[in-house]
Amino acid sequence: MEYVYEAPVLTVDAVIFQLINNELNVLLIKRNLEPFKDTYALPGGYNPKGETTMKAFERVLSTKAGIKKDNLQLIEQLYTFDTVARDPRGHAVSIAYMGLTRDPKIKESSDTEDPKFFPITKLPKLAFDHESIIKYAHERLSSKITYTNAIFALLPKQFTLTQLQQAYEAVLCRELDKRNFRKRIMALNLLKPTSKYFTEGAHRPALIYSFQKQGLETSPQLID
Amino acid sequence: MEYVYEAPVLTVDAVIFQLINNELNVLLIKRNLEPFKDTYALPGGYNPKGETTMKAFERVLSTKAGIKKDNLQLIEQLYTFDTVARDPRGHAVSIAYMGLTRDPKIKESSDTEDPKFFPITKLPKLAFDHESIIKYAHERLSSKITYTNAIFALLPKQFTLTQLQQAYEAVLCRELDKRNFRKRIMALNLLKPTSKYFTEGAHRPALIYSFQKQGLETSPQLID
DNA sequence: ACAAAAGTGTTAAGAATACACCCATGT
């Protein structure tokens, strides 16, 4: 085994989700380099020696999209893809991470590449296999919110039950029964009611809740 | 971004499971190099440029443990770990794969490092973070067999319902009710009965079954 | 005849689903 070892190119790709107008959106940039120049793609970049994959993810996200890691409430590694013909230098390996945010400040900088959020139902044509990576991330997220409180990462710290339900519906892409949803979510004891109400429009104000804990918790079968 | 790019060392680690005497076993080798010389570890090795991670996994498994990929009925990528202080050359990234086998021929060769199967309940002290990687793999496998037919990869092509149940029990590390198990498994239509019986010992012979399909299938909630 | 594993149904409890009206507010 002790020949001269040369490692493949290592990259990271970022799938950043956010809720906008009760729709799940994903962050894309427009590539300014070949291949796939001017095509939309997930933010991604090289992972050099000495930098952990997580740090590379954070750096790439910051430089390419102007989003800092403090704006991500949850980060999860998804999968590692062998990418052929991605990099002009040949075979490359790419680690995909998913990040959830509730309201990122996209800071323009010299190095950003026109970062924008797109509803997952209306994606433009994408570079590489990024469409399938997004699909994979979406499935992971859908399943994750059914057995954890991961949805907290997409919501403000305080929210009404209707907002919570809409967040679930946006991720799962289907409607949920209001009474059954509330019954279940309350039975899990993940939420705590505040004493505040959210008044908006000509109707009864909604009680505001927050999560008991901010971190990720696993609970027995939230939604099925 | 166009500084001189140098990639981290990339390695693959293999978690190979097999059933022996109704116990789930995992393949380990004894390391013949520092660090952790003479300590048991998962088979692993370098992934050079130009080789896909899957190919590297197959090659490493073959050279370090003498197991060929044809002996693996199912392969699944698990997770990618940043490994600090693993490689004398510094920061390394390691991709863990899981492989399931029903009866591997471990072929001794000059390069193998004393490969042996150990029951997961009786593991020796392990190098690096390999104990947690095995735990992760075990959890993935446990969950996988509850919503797919992945268990086929650990069983011979033909088997009795008792053998099937024992395989589930070995992976899940808990006992299952015979009548409920059979009811459920039969309801899924994954199995087809042969017309043969397995006679062994002084008792009623058991009908032999096989899976309808050899490949991986997802089915709605097999076991809970 | 006996020992040993194969095979087989029913009942009770719990979970999921479907569903409709009153409440509090702004205009």
Next chain:
DNA sequence: ACATGGGTGTATTCTTAACACTTTTGT
């Protein structure tokens, strides 16, 4: 007073879990 979304309970169906005896064979 009316329009709007907030908030609540029950009945039914389906799923899961618990449980014991008969069958077939070898010795």
